[in-house]
Amino acid sequence: MATNEQEPKVTLHWLNQSRSQSIVWLLEELKINFDIKLYHRNKQTMFAPPELEKVHPLGKSPVVVITPPGGSAEPIVLAESGYMANYLCEHFPEGRRLVPQKWKEGMEGKIGGETEAWLRNQYFLHYSEGSLMPYLVLSLVISRLKQPPVPFLIRPITTAVANRIISSYIFPNIYRHIKFLDQQLSTSGGRYICCDHLTPADIILSFPLFSAKDALDNMGQWEGGSWKKEFPRVADYVNHLQNEEGYKKSTQTIAKVDGPNTEVAPKM
Structure with missing residues (x-):
């Protein structure tokens, strides 16, 4: 361009x-x-x-x-x-x-004068990488213990170790985060994580959610058998983000430079 x-x-x-x-x-x-x-x-x-x-x-x-x-x-x-x-x-x-409006009317420059939507945007910009993403990356790394190039003869041992780490540490933390996001969406005042319009926080948060959505059900036990059934608000949010015109355009842009079958996110 x-x-x-x-x-x-x-x-x-x-x-x-x-x-x-x-x-x-x-x-x-x-x-x-x-x-x-x-x-x-x-x-x-x-x-x-x-x-x-x-x-x-x-x-x-x-x-x-x-x-x-x-x-x-x-x-x-x-x-x-x-x-x-x-x-x-x-x-x-x-x-x-x-970016949401920063200041409440008459509160410019004062501590506590920021709007809820602006504070959420600032928080979730850093939450995505600092809190949520480390567990998803760890899940990706540990899951590789269950597949090649781990030698076939020792793979049952490494698989058992991987499953134990996922069930006792990774899944409980990821579950906590999905529940947290569900709570935040219920109080955001709109369809998005901060307010009723798309913000930079939604865009940055999209990557870990898109990366993990297909693997979450296999990490542990969810009420109703699926994370989408237990937390339909989060599932609707993920689906809504994937249908954003800007997201669709970004995938088209990447396909132009790297081919139509490019994987844009790691598989958990």
Whole structure:
């Protein structure tokens, strides 16, 4: 996507099966012209290629690089999804549409003067990566003990260990988080996690929910036999996000640069 000389050049360094999916969606919602630099994981290790370390020392994705127009300043390198979302929404006009109003009338600049929707948006931008995602990543890592390349003869042992960790530690914590999200949705005042319109928090939260939704039922016991039956409010929310036009457009954008069968999220 080309930019003109009056606009900053925005480049997303995109790694397949990574959190980059949600940033593509955010960039689309903000109507930002951007380019995508494509990277693929090592098929054996699933690690990112070393080329990403040239962009950011941690060699992780997503990373957004913003080059100010006219070469007047050094490029800005943004990493961490919540920080990225805050920066982009502050500096691009469409961010005012996505981010809830910050202050209650007459309470500007005062402690406690923030609106509930704004506070929720700030919280869930960081909750997604800091609280929810670690359990899902751990589930993905532990589940690999039950499949190749673990040797066939010892796989029953590693499978038993993996199942024990999932049932005694991972599932109880994930269950707590799904229940928490259900409670938050019941008090958000709308169809989304913060209010009655899409926010950056919804977009960032979409990645862990989309990644885990098909695997949750196999992690443990749910009332009614399914997480969707026990927490239909969360299931409706996930379905609603997947039907957002911005999300659909982001998947089309990725398909254009990496092929139509690209997996945009890891399978739990």
